[in-house]
Amino acid sequence: MAANTRDIRRRIKSVKNTAQITKAMQMVAASKMRKAQQLAIDGRPYAQLLNKISAAVNEVHGDEKHPLLQQREVKKELVIIISTDKGLCGALNTNLLREAAKFDPEKTLFITGGRKAAQWAARSRRNLIAEFQLKDTPSFVETKVISKMAIEQFLDGSVDKVSVLVTRFVNTLTQEPVVFQLLPVSASPSNTKDMEAAREAGGLDVEFEPNSLAVLDALLPYYAHFAIYRAVVEARAAEHSARMVAMKSATDNAKSLIKDLTLEYNKIRQASITTELLEITTAQMALG
Amino acid sequence: MATLRLEIVTPDKLAFEGDVESVVIPGSEGELGVLPMHIPLMTQIKPGEVVITQNGKKDYLAVGEGFATVTQTNVNILTDMAIEWQHIDETAAEAAIERAKSTLAGRHDLSEEEVASVQASLLKSLAQLHVRRRHHS
Incomplete structure (x- = not known):
């Protein structure tokens, strides 16, 4: 009996420690998440406008093909996977890499950003041509290296299509893996609307300068x-959100576990006191 | 009077949005004044000054590299920097210029990429300083 209470006490202590750690990680992720989300949200108007301009250009220049606009028959595809470096962020990477596994290993080359994707590619023996490490707050210069490599691969004909697989940040609770086509640059369904708007507003006779x-x-x-x-x-915003949520549920779980264990511990303690009392009284009665 | 819908966006924010009477853009081929009903145009822009006339008042912004699209009713400017002249920090810009110059002069082991990015930031700082000095009075 005594050994049992000691075991439970020890478990409560270790669960408490775990809860403290996950709580701390939750706080860290929450503060990083706020920053990353802000960055992701503030950048949206710019991205939309760039999309709009590109769609308009694509529309205007349908015939006169720039190399980066050329559609070719897809014999080889390059997929850029952006994952996280660290785990402990729920099902984020699992979901992402499940999508990655859908690409035909024979016909697909991979570039990875983030350690988890690189590990996956190595483990599943995919054709990995480059892996990049990304810092916690991505800089344009850093990511440019990746896109530059993709452009080179596309232009020299090693691949006929470049796609990006990334976790898109929807909101704090929802992140979803998405695949979008990077090269050849094309008007994706998401910006058909923009294209129409551009066409209406400007007509097709656009002058270019120079x-x-x-x-x-x-x-x-x-x-x-x-x-x-x-x-x-976006991937960073998604990562920190997912990690915060995962750590929050870990903390909550730990807390409810502590509660259960404490209840158990008290029950055993009371039971042992009761038995002791009973023993004492019986002994007294026997003597007296 | 007809107006133009002007939007200036940078990667970190929507720097300007509003109806204006005219706007001057620093195009790659020289300054470009745009009034309503301008023919559709798409141009690259270089670091320089955007002049906005809104309700008869002029406003000046320092902008970085980017693109501008002009339609009859809209002007969209996409750039990596946009600062109103009142908010330009002259000393910070000067310091940035010094830093960029010394980086370019002192180091030969820079990659092509790094040189380009330093040069771009140098041009941006120069544009800021230029705009600030012109209207500082």
């Missing part, structure tokens, strides 16, 4: 660079 080729040369790579940057920013 000329269309120069504008496209500058715009399209920039579009790709920025798309990757956005993807990473």
